[in-house]
Amino acid sequence: MKKTVLVSGGAGFIGSHVTVELVEAGYDVVVADNMSNCDMTCFDGVTKIIGRRLPFIRMDFCDMEAVERLFSDYQIDAVIHFAAFKAVGESVAEPILYYRNNLSSFLNVLEAARSHGGCNVLFSSSATVYGEPDETPVTERSPRQPATSPYGNTKQMCEDFLRDAVKAYPEIKGIALRYFNPIGAHPSALIGELPRGVPNNLVPFITQTAIGKRECLNIFGNDYPTPDGTCLRDYIDIVDLAKAHVCAVARMLDGRMKEPYEIFNIGTGRPVSVLELVNAFEKVNGVKVNHRFAPRRAGDVTAIWADPSLANRELGWKAERSVEDTLAAAWAWEKHLAGK
Numbered sequence: 001m002k003k004t005v006l007v008s009g010g011a012g013f014i015g016s017h018v019t020v021e022l023v024e025a026g027y028d029v030v031v032a033d034n035m036s037n038c039d040m041t042c043f044d045g046v047t048k049i050i051g052r053r054l055p056f057i058r059m060d061f062c063d064m065e066a067v068e069r070l071f072s073d074y075q076i077d078a079v080i081h082f083a084a085f086k087a088v089g090e091s092v093a094e095p096i097l098y099y100r101n102n103l104s105s106f107l108n109v110l111e112a113a114r115s116h117g118g119c120n121v122l123f124s125s126s127a128t129v130y131g132e133p134d135e136t137p138v139t140e141r142s143p144r145q146p147a148t149s150p151y152g153n154t155k156q157m158c159e160d161f162l163r164d165a166v167k168a169y170p171e172i173k174g175i176a177l178r179y180f181n182p183i184g185a186h187p188s189a190l191i192g193e194l195p196r197g198v199p200n201n202l203v204p205f206i207t208q209t210a211i212g213k214r215e216c217l218n219i220f221g222n223d224y225p226t227p228d229g230t231c232l233r234d235y236i237d238i239v240d241l242a243k244a245h246v247c248a249v250a251r252m253l254d255g256r257m258k259e260p261y262e263i264f265n266i267g268t269g270r271p272v273s274v275l276e277l278v279n280a281f282e283k284v285n286g287v288k289v290n291h292r293f294a295p296r297r298a299g300d301v302t303a304i305w306a307d308p309s310l311a312n313r314e315l316g317w318k319a320e321r322s323v324e325d326t327l328a329a330a331w332a333w334e335k336h337l338a339g340k
């Protein structure tokens with residue numbers, strides 16, 4: 001029997017890539033999204049890539065009745081929960097909005113999972129939970145630091161919700177994946193990142209500068225205690241990241257979990273500086289990215305990268321794509337959007 005996976009927030013950047021990989025791995029997938037931060041571009045891209053239209057439910061996970069209905073209408077074996085707000089700066093300005101949205105939507109998923117006889121729940125967490133780490137690379141046992149934004153706090157709190165729910169209700173199993181910096185796009189260039197307004201993240205800013213939508217990339221800080229003075233991050237290819245979800249779902253569904261609640265870092269294990277990333281983008285794509293050094297951005301950590309060995313070993317997953325290929329895919333996607 002084919003297993004059914006519900007992808008909440010499945011029309012967004014990460015959700016759409018995960019949906020494609022799940023379908024290619026043979027799962028039935030139900031996509032649900034309230035479209036609050038995206039349009040149909042990525043869902044339509046998924047339809048083109050897989051050659052058919054998946055069930056799509058436009059709904060808000062804060063609406064408990066709608067969540068209940070969804071779990072009644074489909075026999076859901078696993079849910080991957082992406083539906084959340086994700087802008088760090090906005091979360092500082094609108095904490096109530098962020099707490100209400102990100103926390104209640106996940107509580108609703110857990111409640112429906114429980115009332116429908118149990119479910120496997122995969123939560124999309126973030127390396128942000130590690131804050132400024134004392135030691136790099138970080139392992140899953142590295143301490144979480146107090147969150148510096150309501151957004152980061154919602155990631156920590158949702159991890160705790162899942163941990164506690166799993167402890168109390170044996171019919172729920174949970175995995176939290178802590179993503180490092182997801183970048184790139186599907187090799188088809190039919191799905192990718194679609195930031196609204198001025199991008200906060202580095203790679204969309206790079207691609208928009210290269211194509212002429214932005215005048216100049218500000219590199220935030222070149223006086224950090226790193227080899228070239230710019231921050232170090234672990235940039236993980238979006239398709240590699242998506243495949244980690246397939247491995248995690250299979251582990252849950254096949255009963256291979258060692259604990260009922262597990263956490264995995266999803267990264268490459270390779271630190272790359274902002275400047276190195278910009279240079280690699282220019283080189284692999286043969287385009288210039290106008291840039292200048294600007295003051296540090298408040299809240300940025302100096303250096304963080306993953307020790308992904310637990311995921312490598314336990315999930316049988318490994319980041320495979322080179323940063324060059326990933327940056328080429330990001331550029332192809334930007335050109336696709338520009339109709340070039």
Ligand code: UDP
Nearest residue numbers: 200201202203205218219220231274297300
């Ligand atoms: N960054 C930058 N200019 C930008 C956006 C980001 O120099 O316009 C830097 C940022 O300071 C950080 C890195 O790029 O060192 C990655 O930032 P991003 O916002 O993509 O992810 P974060 O690691 O903050 O989650």
